[in-house]
Amino acid sequence: MPGRLDQDRELIKKAKRGDPHAFGDLYESHAPAIFRYLYAHLDSQMDAEDLTGEVFLKAWQSLPNYIERGVPFLAFLFRIARNALVDHYRQNNRQEPKTPDDMDGYKEEGILEPVEVVGNQLEHQQILRILNKLRPDYKSVLTLRFISELSPEETAQVMKRSVGAIRVLQHRALAALREEMNKSGR
Amino acid sequence: MTERMLDRIINAYFPAISKGGETLESILAKYPQYAGELRPRFEAALWLQQAKLVINPRSGYIISSRKYLEAQIESLRPISFWQRLFSRYSPQRWVFNITAPIIVFLLLALVLNSAVLTARLSIPGDPLYSTKLVIEDFQLALTFNQMDKTDLYIQRYRERALEFIELVMEGDYEYLPSAATRMETEIIASLYSLQDLSVNHQSFEQSLVVNLKETLTNEITLLNLLKRTSPASAWPGIVLAIQVTQSGLMVLR
Numbered sequence: 001m002p003g004r005l006d007q008d009r010e011l012i013k014k015a016k017r018g019d020p021h022a023f024g025d026l027y028e029s030h031a032p033a034i035f036r037y038l039y040a041h042l043d044s045q046m047d048a049e050d051l052t053g054e055v056f057l058k059a060w061q062s063l064p065n066y067i068e069r070g071v072p073f074l075a076f077l078f079r080i081a082r083n084a085l086v087d088h089y090r091q092n093n094r095q096e097p098k099t100p101d102d103m104d105g106y107k108e109e110g111i112l113e114p115v116e117v118v119g120n121q122l123e124h125q126q127i128l129r130i131l132n133k134l135r136p137d138y139k140s141v142l143t144l145r146f147i148s149e150l151s152p153e154e155t156a157q158v159m160k161r162s163v164g165a166i167r168v169l170q171h172r173a174l175a176a177l178r179e180e181m182n183k184s185g186r
Numbered sequence: 187m188t189e190r191m192l193d194r195i196i197n198a199y200f201p202a203i204s205k206g207g208e209t210l211e212s213i214l215a216k217y218p219q220y221a222g223e224l225r226p227r228f229e230a231a232l233w234l235q236q237a238k239l240v241i242n243p244r245s246g247y248i249i250s251s252r253k254y255l256e257a258q259i260e261s262l263r264p265i266s267f268w269q270r271l272f273s274r275y276s277p278q279r280w281v282f283n284i285t286a287p288i289i290v291f292l293l294l295a296l297v298l299n300s301a302v303l304t305a306r307l308s309i310p311g312d313p314l315y316s317t318k319l320v321i322e323d324f325q326l327a328l329t330f331n332q333m334d335k336t337d338l339y340i341q342r343y344r345e346r347a348l349e350f351i352e353l354v355m356e357g358d359y360e361y362l363p364s365a366a367t368r369m370e371t372e373i374i375a376s377l378y379s380l381q382d383l384s385v386n387h388q389s390f391e392q393s394l395v396v397n398l399k400e401t402l403t404n405e406i407t408l409l410n411l412l413k414r415t416s417p418a419s420a421w422p423g424i425v426l427a428i429q430v431t432q433s434g435l436m437v438l439r
């Protein structure tokens with residue numbers, strides 16, 4: 001997507017000069033993909049939101065050292081996101097159980113009805129349950145390709161593999177996912 | 187090879203299926219030889235597509251969190267020394283911080299200047315008279331040219347003579363002997379200084395000798411006049427001053 005890359009390049013230049021609004025524009029265009037990637041790995045929506053903010057804050061701090069040498073900004077962000085996930089897993093060795101407070105947070109937002117929130121939560125849990133049964137590299141490739149909608153090239157840069165290797169990995173990961181879906185009655 | 191081919195088919199047709207332009211069955215009909223392998227993969231990819239909708243951020247989150255992120259970035263922004271310095275005080279405080287020391291300095295200078303002026307006008311017996319002598323000594327210590335130094339000694343003698351006259355005029359006769367002694371000290375200092383000067387600057391020495399001679403002669407005349415107009419109680423001091431001045435004149439001749 002050359003249009004997006006050019007736009008990113010321009011915004012990165014401005015952000016490097018210290019323009020927080022330019023970085024805000026970058027955030028607005030890339031945060032949904034990063035959030036989806038993180039939420040596909042995490043149990044809690046709030047954790048995913050917090051971690052998304054952390055990823056962009058780290059990206060801002062690393063921005064002076066960021067030089068685009070074939071690594072687009074999105075791939076740079078996903079690398080930070082992967083590291084943030086690793087750190088998050090290290091800090092929380094076990095998945096924390098859902099507390100009623102978590103649900104209250106969504107009620108206060110007033111955007112979704114409680115029934116919808118619970119429905120979404122349940123669906124999310126089911127998706128996670130299936131994805132978590134996959135090998136970590138299968139889960140990563142599928143999340144990056146189909147949930148965060150990265151191109152095979154971008155996925156290759158994030159996972160530090162060749163595009164060919166990503167294609168093979170995706171092919172096998174899709175087959176493995178279908179098997180897991182069958183086991184779950186889907 | 188087959189993996190690559192299947193991948194190419196999935197990548198090529200998956201967007202069309204997601205957008206509803208094609209159906210899974212229509213694609214499988216195009217590639218019946220791969221249908222067995224394509225179907226599960228397409229189904230998995232479509233399931234992920236559906237899962238994406240559940241995993242999407244809640245509405246309004248991106249906009250509100252963007253504002254929060256921008257505020258955090260602003261707070262992280264390094265502040266330069268000058269920005270920190272200028273943000274520390276309000277403009278009014280800055281004006282006060284700058285003007286207060288200036289005003290204090292000007293006031294001190296004014297007080298000091300007044301004290302120096304008062305000291306310069308003082309005569310023996312005044313509280314600031316010792317300050318006047320210290321200022322004169324300081325002035326002398328800062329004069330390194332021998333000619334200027336000699337001139338300064340002569341001026342100091344004139345000052346002592348003026349003080350003497352003022353003491354007589356004001357009736358402070360008890361200070362007259364000490365004032366006469368101070369006149370003698372200045373005459374001796376002037377004579378020694380003239381002696382040092384004669385070694386190096388003979389031409390200048392002559393003019394200064396003439397200057398001192400005239401000064402001493404005038405002072406003798408003035409003191410004699412003063413003696414005639416003053417009460418008898420002032421005479422011993424005046425006579426002492428005349429003797430001192432005459433001795434100086436004699437040495438000079």
